[in-house]
Amino acid sequence: MADDALLARRTDADVQAVFLSLSATLTGYSRFRLLGTGQVEPYLVTTRSAVGDDVFGELLSAFAAVERESADDPAACDRALRALVLSDEKLGPIARNLIKMWFVGTWYELPQEWRDRFAAGEQLATHVVSPASYTEGLLWPTIGANPPGAKGQGFGSWVGPPNIETS
């Protein structure tokens, strides 16, 4: 099997590198930015435990295939990601969950349809991965704001237009 034993063959560092690359593509934030949140490891662990080693390996292998096929061509990458991951009945919901987790720190329970067809063990319920995951959500910097209840921007910061990063 081509997808196979990616987890078995590769080192933890390899796995983390592919996971990080997938996360960067899905969120639109750079790998450095994602590493800076301190959430790569907790999100990797959460995803892996939610879907099991086999499916997690399939996800990373599929993304590795996307990267191989598209060879740095953004349009090709987009097409391949949609074809191999986002529209895949097994992998798509996990990828979408990853985006949500990066943006607001919450792991959402996978859809019922997914659970019926693909779940191996007990399902992870909707939960905030950790208090820090909440405060590190990417949604807030995306809109030039702070997570409610944390990282206040300072007295009077709300007077001017928001500082929205574009890259």
Next chain:
Amino acid sequence: MSVEIDHATAVSTLYDVLVVGSGVSGAIVARSLAERGLHVLVVEAGPGEELSLADYDTYLTRFYGAVAKDNNSAYEVNPNAPMPRSPDVRRLQAGHPDSTGYLIQNGPYEMDSTYTRVLGGTTMHWEGKAMRMLPEDFEMRSRFGQGRDWPIGYDDLEPHYRQAERELGVSADVADQTFYGITFPPGYEFPMHGLPPSYLDTIIARDLDGTVIQLEDTACTVSVRPTAQARNGMPNPAYDGGKGYVPVGAVSTHQVDQGDRCQGNINCVPLCPVQAKYNARKTLSIGLRTGRIDILTQTIASRVHVGEDGQISHIDYQAYGSTSSPDHVTGSLRATKYVLAANPVENARLLLASGLPGSSGLVGRNLMDHAYLLTWATLPEIAGTMRGSQCTSGIEDFRSGGFRSRHAAMRVSIHNDGWSWPTGSPYTDLLELVDDGNVYGETLRRRVVDRISRQLMLSFMIELTPEPSNRITVDGRYTDALGNLRPVLSYSLPEYTMDAVSASRRVSRRLFQRLGAEDQTKYDPLDPGFVAHQGEGYVIRGGNHWSGTHIMGSSSRDSVVDDHQRSWDHENLYLVGSGSMPSIGTSNTTLTLAALSFRTADHIASELTTRPSLTVGA
């Protein structure tokens, strides 16, 4: 700072005053009386082990980790002293009370208002708007033929409003707050300058100021005004005749770098992370310096006893050691005067559970809250929504005028937190974009900005007049973990309020038209609070401004307390808080109930300090 005493000591002490509840009204009464030499015991049903930053931070961490970030999500579930939580509210089926949450919803309308049972009470989660009522709000019956008049007026309360503004640390500028009859003494300044309006406010004001809207025979000219807030800002050196004002920082036994100016955490509710916002622990911690306040937390006042002379003889308590176990001990507490400051629902619940419905039968009746109609739209430009405190400005121009003889008044808040209240934004927006929008990466980032940073939400806070049928009762079928009777709510909205709901929707359409904003307002018939009126459906949300359940009046026949909030039936019993208010107008209730608390403290002090045996002064 020694806070807790043991129950054995409290039981063997005859206090001057026993205060039930440690929220803003109880804290003000306690501090005020202790500073005049009286010995005060405060009992709080909820937890709050110590007045420390560590305790406070526990709430913050719980909030960060909560999936549903509702307005009580920072506070632990406590079956021994439960509190209403808005996610518990369900759409009712006619004739079927819902007991899902602590508050039994008896209908016909659902109400999602809450309060908080921890040390410091609901000021822990309040938003911090600190507005005076209009003078005309005190004269609803005589001026508009609606509701009730107060036995006192704005001028009677004005000096106490100033005390309340000092205690709560209000940031506002007199010029912004002088409208529709509100007056201040010459030269008055608020403790701190007004908080700066948000960028969103500026955009709204630019296009709305000067818009004329007709309400019945009243022409209302819109002016976006900054809102008075109990939140630390820039101290005003001209305050108090040039003495200035020192903001009250975070409650802690150690010096901490918190409690300074508002940082714009957009999270006043359910918890200000930096204690820029007032909470009653600030008042309690200062009061404790007198050495004359004892506090017992996790101590539930379970029954009020009346002696043969009609006076309160003692109050039974239940003290529990852990929120996860119903194990508890019981005893009785005694004082010369008793103050119930447990909030309008709990005050009424305790009296009714004690078999004390009042000689007028009005305990628990005339329950009021503000009815909130939320309307929301997308602005044509990026407005930087989701920054600042939750609201920095509003529209005061639908609060006053002759139209109030026809329908209720309304006050509009501009919400810096966008559609979060009506739709669950920004979470729901994110889920839709990801799950249905099929966007990811940089496209997702652009769409998130487009969707969230242009959000405008206007909340219309609509007056409700006292109706005896809106009430809290108790029912032996419904008890909590310690066997205490739970509150049962019967609630509906009169035509007077519903006509203002319709008017509010019309006004919001006009305002959105003027702004070129795309109206996104939708009311789901399956949502709790859905009500049809004159052919259109609305979802009415609660305002957490419970009031009226021990209504104030000038006669024992038609009211529960007198103008000092003293029970007509029991001379040594005071029922304090917004439960005493005969009208709520269109002001958030906290500043007014704080002013009333100061007035009542003066009265209790004058009663007690005339006793020759008492030592007065520190």
